[in-house]
Amino acid sequence: MKSHYLNEDYSVRSWLLTTDHKRIGILFLLSITLFFILGGAAAVAVRLELLTPEGDLVSAEAYNRLFTAHGVIMVFFFLIPSIPSVLGNFFIPMMIGARDLAFPRLNLLSWYLYMAGGLLGLSAIVGGGIDTGWTFYTPYSSVFANGQVILAATGVFIAGFSSILTGLNFIVTIHTMRAPGLTWFRLPLFVWAHYATSFIQVLGTPVVASVIALVGIERLFGVGLFDPALGGDPLLFQHLFWFYSHPAVYIMILPAMGVISELVTCFSRKRIFGYEFVAYSSIAIAAVGFLVWGHHMFVSGQSMYAGMVFSFLSFLVAIPSAVKTFNWTATLHKGSISFATPMIYTLGFLGLFAIGGLTGLFLACLGVDVHVHDTYFVVAHFHYIMVGGTVMAYLGGIHFWWPKMTGRLYPEFWGRLSAMVIFIGFNLTFFPQFLLGYMGMPRRYYAYPGEFQVLNVMSTAGASILGFGYLMPLCYLLWSLKYGAEAGPNPWKSVGLEWQTESPPVVQNFETTPEVTQEAYAYDAQEAEADAS
């Protein structure tokens, strides 16, 4: 049996002290899957409570703790680390022909910090819970809320450093460790997307860490920062919080866009349409994304003219996303399209991301946002982006790279079925929420007026399908570890560097450092070669 990164040492110690980016990627994969299951369970409880207008299944107190747990876990402990820490960690070095990330030990520290933060967050949830919402708005969180706010905030604070270190590692790696011949404009767009994301992680995360620390200081020591009764300013919190938390949405979606660029090219055997535009649009999104936080505050009491500036900038940031979508669509033209599971997820992403992006225009638009702000319209919109976009791309990426990571193929039939079940369940869950929002149902309501019930029942029904859809990959991917067919080095006939080595890869990734002589996605050359032979 060939030696590779998985079988070179089976000891627990070899995993917990590994500095191999591939193993750290797997550690992240296991941990974020655990958090996804926990966050998903909280969502199930929330949706079940909302089946009826009356609060009856759980208490109001429990409900508030459940939606907070769902938000905190999904945002900070699943979505933000998801694609960068699992797929980015595993594949950025391989895509650029490197042995590892620039700072392997820092990479391991990143996982430990994530776990420390995650376990603190979890202990807060188990040990009494928090009911502030994932947004921790002051002065509610800093003065009025009961529960384990300090513990949860510390967890988020620590996990933030994991994110910063991962970003730092990626930036340095991409700058310094590219294989000979791999110029910037030959990089896979997955790498470009992570490069842009890393800057947000490095520049934005310290701000949210600071503001969370300030909430702790006000809560513990009564220093007046946000509570007007103590001389503070409640809006200051919102400015600082969204300065990070809006760009954080791009931490979630940019890597997803990177995945889609890899998948759409491989399964249509085409170069990406408009490589430079797709690459630069990632940078544009990351840059302009830092200037739009005030669109979360149109009705907060922020000045009207500030609202207008933030609205204008928010419309600008929508454009690069539209450009990417058109480029992916144009990539399909004259392709040779096959429909393996990753491609089904990609097509699902395109549809859901289009809806998510377009409904973002409603929220950037001042006159309409006044009505739909803090309603289910917002809930639906960001789930279309974060779940319809990021999670679809994440699952597409997991299926695509599964053979490389494990050496095994997943069962294709079940894979396609899961992608379709998730797509249908997702739409049934979240589309009715757009209607609920425009009708005026506020978010975070434990009980609601009767006229909202029919749409809520539809949403809960959809959520049960969606939940089932998510359980499917969990089962068949585990099954494939033992029973899946041998994948071979390159089952998709991809031109990416990560496929030019064994599956699973050897510890040092490549037997010899690859040399790059062509642009990314040179599928046309590969096809011509295949035709000639």
Next chain:
Amino acid sequence: MPQGLQLFPQQASTIAKHVDWLYFFLIAVTIFFATLVCVLVTFFMIRYRRGAKVDRSNPVNHSTTLELLWTGIPLVLAMVIFAWGAVLFYAIQTPGQGAMEIYVVGKQWMWKLQHPAGKKEINELHVPLGKRVRLTMTSEDVIHSFYVPAFRIKKDVLPGRYTTLWFEATKLGTFHLFCAEYCGLGHSRMIGRVVVMTPGDYEKWLSGGGNEEPLEVSGERLFQRLACATCHREDSKGRGPSLAGVFGTSVRLKSGASVVADESYIRESILEPQAKLTAGFDPVMPTFTGQLGEEGIIQLIAYIKSLARKPDSSAPPTPPTSH
């Protein structure tokens, strides 16, 4: 109780139909682009599926013309939506002159509403049809948000400051009032209703039941009780500036700047007198933080406002100068 499937909120304010028109336009844009992407993707999927015998020669990998086109068209459209939304937002934010004043105090978990004539309500707001109503709102604890979906208006209600909101009801009936900013355990119980009545019925309702005194009368009593009048004398010879005719005018500050004496300024000057000191006066006024609740402050403001309306006051109100 389940009430069947409803998909659209009632339109019950002057603003509502404008918001809805913009909403429909956005839906049209969404449908157009979503359909465009879906149709193209589906068409390519079928036509260029692997194994299909079609012409795949000369694939295009980039086209600056196309890129500029699909950057430019969305950009222009986005700017149109931005401008339309901003104009509407300006209208939503600007109540104009002559609106009826109502004070709103939010607290965990109820709405307290105060009509100038003295009528107080909890979780229920009666307003006349076809009259502009301006809400001056504050919170006693955390952030709340005053939301009436049928009017398409919403504004956060903050502790420690005033925010304002206006509407003009166009339909008789009862409409939901929601708290839209998560405020803790009873957030979803912090709901009420807005009852829109004919002006005649509203007058009847105002005068009916209880003999509440007007806000300004309560405010005047408070003004005397707190001995404000010792310094704020009407003859401008006190240690503090005379308050007659001050409301709504521009006040010159010691710092050289000037500020319009609106509700927020009066509130600040009661709680933090030294923050924006009137030019020509010493910082001798003590703070009233802790001695006055939000409702007391509102009464004082109503009284000071009433001083500006009295024709016989020593300094007649002047329009605010530019600031």
